[in-house]
Amino acid sequence: MALHELDLTDAQESAIEGALETLRAGMKGERPEGRAPFAVLAAGVRAGKVDVAAVVAKAGTPGAGFEAHRAAVANALQTLHATLTKEQRRALVDTLAARAEAHGPHGKGAGKQGERAGGPPPGGPLGHLLGRLDLDEDQQEAIARVLEADTPAPPSAADHEAMKQHVEAMRVEMRARLESFAADTFDARTFLAPPAGDKAPGGAGVHGPAAHLERMAKTLAAVVPLLEPEQREALAKDLEQGPPRRH
DSSP states (O other): OOGGGGGHHHHHHEEEEHHHHHHHHHHHOOOOOGGGGHHHHHHHHHTTTHHHHHHHHSSOOHHHHHHHHHHHHHHHHHHHHSSSHHHHHHHHHHHHHHHHHHHTTTSSSTGGGGSSTTTTOOTTHHHHHHSSSSSOOOHHHHHHHHHHOOOOOOOOOHHHHHHHHHHHHHHHHHHHHHHHHHSSSSOOOHSSSSSSTTTOTTTTTTTHHHHHHHHHHHHHHGGGGOHHHHHHHHHHHHHHTSSSOOO
């Protein structure tokens, strides 16, 4: 962490560690609200019928738990700002900005997201979860047809260009927010607030996160009738862990 590179006094280290410990304590036992739609998915899988509308409804606005977590992070950031000297804040911001540039669209990681120009493999993370079930040959063939039919078309050139512009705008805004931390006055809540233009191209379209969740629910609605009760139970337990990771 960049903080470790600063020459902190004992008093500063104690204040910062205290703020971090308070933040960690507040997070213990929390259930990420991002899992809520997957809890509904799991219940539908167990019942043998997925309610797509109910799943999408659970992916709405963040609830009290999310807001409480953001407030706790804001308090920790505010303490950090008050604890560091002006020179230390400047050094921290410069270090973080340099790292962001090195790994961003203009750095070493540039272009990697575009390597899979042919689009995602059939099923994506959901296909991985289904692949862990003990499926017979008929089930495998039937599910493969469902996944293939539900695989979205790869983003168009216009989609790529729009996303590129969006990423650049977000990069500029995040750099401005970092700079605000270096200033003498700092509002952590404003720093953490969602960007005013935080609507990525496709956010509500065929490649956005909301559409991805809806597509997953529709796919599962078609797949669930093909599964045996014990297979549905195994899949439900996996879904209860939250969004499946990409492999």
